[in-house]
Amino acid sequence: MTMLNEENTGKLALVTGGSRGLGRNTVIALAREGVDSIFTYHSNKAEADATVSAVEALGRKAVALQLDAGDTATFDAFVETVRGALATTWGRETFDFLVNNAGTAHYAPIAQTTEADFDRLYNIHFKGVYFLTQKMLPLISDGGRIVNISSGLTRFALAGSSAYAAMKGAVEVLTRYLAKELGARGIAVNTVAPGAIATDFGGGRLRDDASMNAFVASVTTLGRAGLPDDIGPMIASLLSSGNRWVTGQRIEASGGMFL
Secondary structure, three states: OOOOOOOOOOEEOOOOOOOOOOOHHHHHHHHHOOOEEEEEOOOOOHHHHHHHHHHHOOOOOEEEEEOOOOOOOHHHHHHHHHHHHHHHHHOOOEEEEEEEEEOOOOOOHHHHOHHHHHHHHHHHHHHHHHHHHHHHHHHHHEEEEEEEEHHHHHHHOOOHHHHHHHHHHHHHHHHHHHHHHHHHHOOOEEEEEEEEEEHHHHHHHHHHHHHHHHHHHEEOOOOOOOOOOHHHHHHHHHHOOOOOOHHHHHHEEOOOOOO
């Protein structure tokens, strides 16, 4: 039986892309620690509803809200929707933790990456993160936390991931500036950089391609590809009171890829 973190019980997180993959795992890991969540989904309401049910089965609350994390024109309306959910479900005006997780994959060499591909990645992975965080700042409690999801690909290079990795590199720089500027409010901001994780990300190619999975295992110190349960609980731990003195850091959770 999971023991609740009493200091986090009753806290509230906003997690983007929380209906699937690492986001869903994070929402559920937080619920096990006594943390409720508002989370976003892009289009699959059935998956979002299933995540809500999983959280409720753990005795916590979750609200799923639709959001295109790359469409900044919708962010003002989304803020008001979040305000409504806070008031209606929790009777409060702020939340404690923001996890910028929503994202999509793109695999193409530089010579074949189109401007449209690049702009789509930019809107979702960097511009969207920048401005959604900006819009949410008045709703984050003083003493709260922000976690931005990056990638091991900002440290090591694999051909075909240049645009995606470049956006994640920008997020890592943004993390340090957020930590600097929000320190006066006691808000800690960090980057979590997963390695290769077997989810449905990128069409599930790591999860479903045995040869790719074997390659990742061969270059990973701990000898296997990552799993969602390697990441969600780690993020929940980073948001716990025991990590209150960690800010402005890039924390890689890759099992030691390419050490």
